[in-house]
Amino acid sequence: xxxxxxxxxxxxxxxxxxxxxxxxxxxxxxxxxxxxxxxxxxxxxxxxxxxxxxxxxxxxxxxxxxxxxxxxxxxxxxxxxxxxxxxxxxxxxxxxxxxxxxxxxxxx
Amino acid sequence: xxxxxxxxxxxxxxxxxxxxxxxxxxxxxxxxxxxxxxxxxxxxxxxxxxxxxxxxxxxxxxxxxxxxxxxxxxxxxxxxxxxxxxxxxxxxxxxxxxxxxxxxxxxxxxxxxxxx
Numbered sequence: 001x002x003x004x005x006x007x008x009x010x011x012x013x014x015x016x017x018x019x020x021x022x023x024x025x026x027x028x029x030x031x032x033x034x035x036x037x038x039x040x041x042x043x044x045x046x047x048x049x050x051x052x053x054x055x056x057x058x059x060x061x062x063x064x065x066x067x068x069x070x071x072x073x074x075x076x077x078x079x080x081x082x083x084x085x086x087x088x089x090x091x092x093x094x095x096x097x098x099x100x101x102x103x104x105x106x107x108x
Numbered sequence: 109x110x111x112x113x114x115x116x117x118x119x120x121x122x123x124x125x126x127x128x129x130x131x132x133x134x135x136x137x138x139x140x141x142x143x144x145x146x147x148x149x150x151x152x153x154x155x156x157x158x159x160x161x162x163x164x165x166x167x168x169x170x171x172x173x174x175x176x177x178x179x180x181x182x183x184x185x186x187x188x189x190x191x192x193x194x195x196x197x198x199x200x201x202x203x204x205x206x207x208x209x210x211x212x213x214x215x216x217x218x219x220x221x222x223x224x
Contacts (some may be wrong), residue, residue, distance in 0.1 A: 095154040
């Protein structure tokens with residue numbers, strides 16, 4: 001089973017700042033990695049798939065990069081609605097699909 | 109609009125059973141794999157089970173032999189029969205479509221609580 005480790009666990013930033021979230025896989029997942037945003041009371045939402053492709057309707061301030069074992073989600077300029085929990089997920093080796101434990105992006 | 113709506117969650121004692129249902133709309137249901145993904149309080153999501161458009165099924169080790177995923181294309185529905193429930197099965201259970209090989213979209217979820 002591929003383990004995904006996200007860092008940091010919590011990131012405290014202000015609106016307008018740049019956010020950089022990391023996801024590291026226990027073995028290569030090539031580019032088969034996605035990012036999801038999860039807000040309280042809502043289901044998770046797909047943001048980025050195949051490491052760098054934005055899902056439908058996702059603003060351009062969200063970008064993904066990386067391959068192999070190291071991946072990054074970048075939010076170029078934080079909007080108030082971006083404060084949430086972010087999860088990475090791999091589909092390179094399944095079953096099982098696996099998720100990271102999450103990074104909570106909170107308002108500083 | 110693509111929608112998935114779960115039902116059937118509730119409170120059950122350890123060893124009990126529960127059947128979750130998910131009704132889909134807004135897309136050609138029979139063409140897609142459907143999944144159940146759960147999230148325990150304070151934890152990340154955990155994939156539970158998948159059923160392909162060809163009815164192949166896959167399970168997480170933690171539920172294999174206890175849970176059964178099934179689908180009814182005529183009713184645009186997917187189900188999760190959960191038997192021998194454990195306290196650690198407590199979670200919000202999401203019905204999720206596999207779209208371009210990723211989980212999109214997710215239903216609003218249904219809460220399952222397993223407690224003595």
